[in-house]
Amino acid sequence: MKYKAIFIDLDNTLYDFSANSREAYHEVFDLLKYDRFFPSFDHYFAIYSLRNDELWRLYDAGAISKDELNRQRYLHPLQVAGVDDAETLSRTFFSEAMKRLPYKGLLRPHAKECLDYLYPRYPLYILSNGFTELQRSKMHSAGIDHYFTDIVLSEDIGINKPQRELFDYALTVSGTTPADTLMIGDSMETDMEGARNAGWDQMFYNYKNISPLSFQPTYEIHSLLEVKDIL
Numbered sequence: 001m002k003y004k005a006i007f008i009d010l011d012n013t014l015y016d017f018s019a020n021s022r023e024a025y026h027e028v029f030d031l032l033k034y035d036r037f038f039p040s041f042d043h044y045f046a047i048y049s050l051r052n053d054e055l056w057r058l059y060d061a062g063a064i065s066k067d068e069l070n071r072q073r074y075l076h077p078l079q080v081a082g083v084d085d086a087e088t089l090s091r092t093f094f095s096e097a098m099k100r101l102p103y104k105g106l107l108r109p110h111a112k113e114c115l116d117y118l119y120p121r122y123p124l125y126i127l128s129n130g131f132t133e134l135q136r137s138k139m140h141s142a143g144i145d146h147y148f149t150d151i152v153l154s155e156d157i158g159i160n161k162p163q164r165e166l167f168d169y170a171l172t173v174s175g176t177t178p179a180d181t182l183m184i185g186d187s188m189e190t191d192m193e194g195a196r197n198a199g200w201d202q203m204f205y206n207y208k209n210i211s212p213l214s215f216q217p218t219y220e221i222h223s224l225l226e227v228k229d230i231l
């Protein structure tokens with residue numbers, strides 16, 4: 001086997017964060033009667049998602065803090081809707097969402113089959129920019145925590161993907177070298193570029209069919225089932 005360690009991104013690579021967060025937020029939307037402010041949950045979620053993606057790019061780049069990310073992403077839709085006392089209501093939404101999200105366990109299609117295939121063949125590790133208090137709970141709720149030798153979370157280290165220092169640190173956890181380590185993830189910006197700059201091979205899970213790519217990763221897949229054909 002060429003690889004002595006495989007690092008895998010968690011959110012939207014294995015754990016279906018988009019679907020799980022949508023479900024949790026819909027519950028809170030109904031609880032807090034946000035239909036007072038928005039014509040539908042879909043309308044609210046579209047506003048939230050657009051700003052959330054922008055804020056995560058800033059967070060990954062180290063331009064904003066975790067607290068600012070969490071503040072702005074829940075506040076923004078209320079500001080767009082012109083809601084009075086948006087700050088207080090957004091904090092309540094955040095608190096209620098965090099009570100629910102750790103217990104949502106939907107995985108990306110074929111994630112379980114992929115892990116069942118890889119687990120007996122390679123040491124597996126998580127490498128994630130997600131928040132410490134959520135990631136382990138989400139993995140447990142999804143029933144996948146037992147597959148992994150260790151979990152490397154950017155918040156624990158104080159460095160985010162795609163910074164090379166985080167990838168270099170991950171090698172000290174796995175005891176491997178760049179030449180025998182692979183990164184699997186759904187983000188060209190954080191997973192693929194970070195791994196490439198650290199000298200690792202990369203496998204891009206391109207389920208959104210993004211084209212053109214900023215560069216061609218070592219491998220490109222569109223379904224997690226394709227992992228079996230490569231590794």
